[in-house]
Amino acid sequence: MNTSVIGRSLRRVDGPRKVTGSARYAADFNQPDQAYAVIVGATAGLGRVTGIDISPVEEMPGVVAVLTHHNAERLPYLPHKAGIDPAVGERLHVLQDDTVRFYGQPVAVVVADTLDDAERAAAALRISYEAKPPIVDPTGPDTQRIVPEAAARPGARTLADRSRGDADAAVANAPVKVDARYGMARENHNPMEPHATIAAWDGDRLTLWSKSQYLVNEQAEIAAIFGLPTENVRVICPFIGGAFGTSLRTWPHVTLAALAARHVGRPVKLVLTRKQMFFTTGHRPHTLQRIAIGATMDGQLTGLVHQGAGETSRYEQFMEALTSVTDFMYSCSNLRTEYRLIPLDTGTPNHMRGPGEASGVFALECAMDELSYELGIDPIELRRRNEPELDEAENRPFSSRSLMPCYDLAAERFGWSRRSPEPRSMRDGRLLIGMGAASASYPAFHAPASARVRLLADGTVEVEAAASDMGPGTYTSMTQVAAEFLGVPPERVRFRLGQTDYPPTPSHGGSWTMASVGSAIRAACIAVQEEAARLAIADQHSPVFGASAGDVEWNEGRLHRRGDASRGQPYGDIAASAGRPIEAEGSAQRDPEVASRYSMHSFGAVFAEVAVDPDVGTIRVRRIVGAYGIGRVVNPLLARSQCTGGMIGGMGMALMERTALDPRDGRPVNAHMADYLMPVNLDIPEMEAHFVEEDDPHVNPLGVKGLGEIALVGTAPAIANAIFHATGKRVRNLPIRIEDVLSV
The missing domain is CATH 3.30.365.10 (Aldehyde oxidase/xanthine dehydrogenase, molybdopterin binding domain)
Structure with missing residues (x-):
């Protein structure tokens, strides 16, 4: 060999x-005699459609058909759930009834000979609604928190409730404690390539050129929706222009493209606009969390409570691993985690890079940083003092765990020893300089x-x-x-x-x-x-x-x-x-016997340096250094590229990304690149990614662990902790904005 x-x-x-x-992407596979489809989304946030007058639109130039719930084919929607789909609830049955469940839900599709004709006709379509005020704010007084049904089942990756010892009493009786609440705004995936599907029928056989991160599931899902044998559906997707999880599920536009193609008897191309990608293709859920930690004077954790809740739609229960890392990250004999869902009148959230772990680790690592200041112990030393010998939640050894070697390597490369520990003690001219660190972890899935x-x-x-x-x-x-x-x-x-x-x-x-x-x-x-x-x-x-x-x-x-x-x-x-x-x-x-013997995760340590202008509140990330234990590295060049992308995503999470919904109708008011802020080239700082040597023969025959998620997971808390070090002001809600630090 x-x-x-x-x-x-x-x-x-x-x-x-x-x-x-x-390289050909989904929208590049144009077919002979192809028609173009444009989705018309609901402008009501909740209620039902009371009228659609399609006659004037049907007479517009180039229009081939207008599909609504009145004339769309009734589809069988046979049961189908892959691991990526919410275990509880039922996916949206598009154009099958008059119910409006969220703003932007597809309520009609216009098909025309050209894209221009389809867009003009879609804009001219008039639809009336019986509207009700939706509930879209998870912090509002009318919301409720429910126990996720799937999280109450044995063996669930995320359990609704988990505990060992008496965490609440241990926190209450601890000589030093931190009890704080953290929030993270809803985020939307915004890859370069929009969602796109070209659908073509040949008798009862369907070919889809479709942007998908899960081809065999898209094949099975569309087959179930149309009541076809799975082998009658073929999905082609040789290249994807970024996704970050948005194309894991098969969203309504794929069904609509196939539905429209069968209705008009021609291939149909359907490409979502940037604005439409804020409606029906998922998002990182808005999350609310509480962390309470108790410790001895020398920094030993005595109790840890992590309560988290994330938004979901009313028709599906979307779950993510919000509290899972807390169970095993640090040694603590008294620990309790609680996970709840907040049903809202929105589309179903979806997995977004580092799903659950990125949100949960933000709260945990910021709380650990707060505790380090309360104790007067270096943040890395605090973590070292609470390094577990095994996974205390599962009571089994880690297949490999390189968290502290990651801290050692990253701290050396970052120059952590030059950090002055007191907040507001470091300056570059009039700028406040801060340094922060955070742990990262993600499961080594197979x-x-x-x-x-x-x-x-x-x-x-x-x-x-x-x-x-x-x-x-x-x-x-x-x-x-x-x-x-x-x-x-x-x-x-x-x-x-x-x-x-x-x-x-x-x-x-x-x-x-x-x-x-x-x-x-x-x-x-x-x-x-x-x-x-x-x-x-x-x-x-x-x-x-x-x-x-x-x-x-x-x-x-x-x-x-x-x-x-x-x-x-x-x-x-x-x-x-x-x-x-x-x-x-x-x-x-994976050998189930081996899987039952070990706890398998990747670990990492992330360091960030920020400069904060005390006069105008601007925050600039100057450096990010990360070190990761991911087993065998197949291609270091690609691996570092993955880390760079994850760090940039973490910057967006920490400082920029936030989808704002109008409380009157649930409309995303910043569903465009002018106001949905993300890091651009001028924002990108100096970044380094390093890998510790790690031999893990248990995870799989190659000895590799995943890297794409973990590179994002620890970045946001490292930046948040650096901002506190720079300013002395603790901001517990993401993204951290200028107005949050103006008072420093």
Whole structure:
């Protein structure tokens, strides 16, 4: 085996296609005789549709059809739930009734010969409503908190209630304590590529060119909605222009594109506008949290309470791991977590990079920082004093845990020793300088996956899996895995993804693609080697003819008798002798016995430096340094790129991103790039990402852990803690704005 491929900073193999424009995204697959669809969203936040006059619109130039709940096909909406879907509730049945559940809900679709004609007709459509005032503010007096039904079930990733010891009494009796409430605003995904679907029917068979992070689920979901056999639906998505979780679920626009295409008997293209992406494609939920910590004078935690609540829609119960990290992050014999949902008249939230962990860790790590100041103990030292020997929630060892080595490495690179501990004690001219730190963690997930490997006579290798690539470099990293285990140069590997015709894989989210799909490719490589060896042994012209399977071995892509590499046979020659490509599939999943023995997580430490102008309240992030324990690093270049993206997302969470809803109707008032603020190039500071050496043979055969989520998880609290150090003012609600620090 060529062991030099994994661990190399190989440049993206799909890079040339992207920079030359030959990479095709969902909206690029235009079809002959294609029509265009535009969604009309409800302008009432709650109620029902009382009238739609489609006659004048139908007569407008180029209009082919107007679909509403009056004339849309009645769809079976057969039961279907994947792991990404809320376990409780029912997805939106689009254009099936007159009920309006939230602002922007699709209530009509206009189909026309051109996009201009469709947009003009959609703007002209007049709809009347019987409207009611929606409840959209989770802090309002009319809200209620409910126990998530799925979180009350045994084995749930997030439990509604969990405890050990008597946390409330321990906090109450502690000599030093912190009891604070934290909030995080609703955020919306805003990737470069908008949601898009092109739908084309051929009889009862449907092809979707659709932006999706979970192709096999989109195939199964649309099949269930239309009552089709799963094999009658094909989904194609070779490239994704960013997603961050927004394309994990199959949202109503996909159904509407397919519905419209069947209605008009032509392929239909439907692309959401930026504004529409604030309505029906999910969002990070607004969360409210309370952290209470008690400690001894020397910094030993005696009690910890974490209560959290997040918004959900009224028709589904969206859950995320808001309180899960608190259960195991630090050693504490008395601990209680509580997780609740707040049903609102909005669309269902969705997973957004670092879902749950990013929000929950913000509150936990800010509270730990507050405690460090109460105690007069360095924030890193406080964490060191409470480093657990095992996962105290599960009472089992960690498969690997490198939190303190991450702190050691990142602190050295950051220059933490130069920090003056007192708030407002560091300046650069008149600017207040602050330094903050925070821990990060995310589960080392692994899901069943499959892959196919094909050896060709010209010596090249084809690898196929129904995965996605929204930007982390999946094409490249999977190429490296195949090259590693086949012992061939990466240039001879052609990795293909993005079609449901390929072997099934889990969603491209949750930081489990490399662990899951990479392990499946490894298994497929081993399987195809076994098949190639079988054919060579039976071939009288092969140098290994007549040998037993145990007497042959592979070395740098050549099969030879064990101990004699002088006469080897490469893959291409074996395929040529067989007169056909040699193909095999492989699958991989985590051994449940191993999973039951260990607690498996990635860990990291993030440091941030900020400069605050005391006169005008502007906050500038100057530096971010992170160190992460993620097992084996397949491609350091791609891994650092992932960290950079996560840090930038964390900056947005800390300082900018906030979706504001009009309380009168639930309308997102900043559903555009002018007022929904995100970091741009001029905001990006100096950033460093480092990886500690970590050997974890338990998580999967590759020894890898996910990275995409954890790089965001600790960034926002590190920035918030730095702002406190700079100003002496603790801001507990995100995003932190100018007005929050103007009084300093």
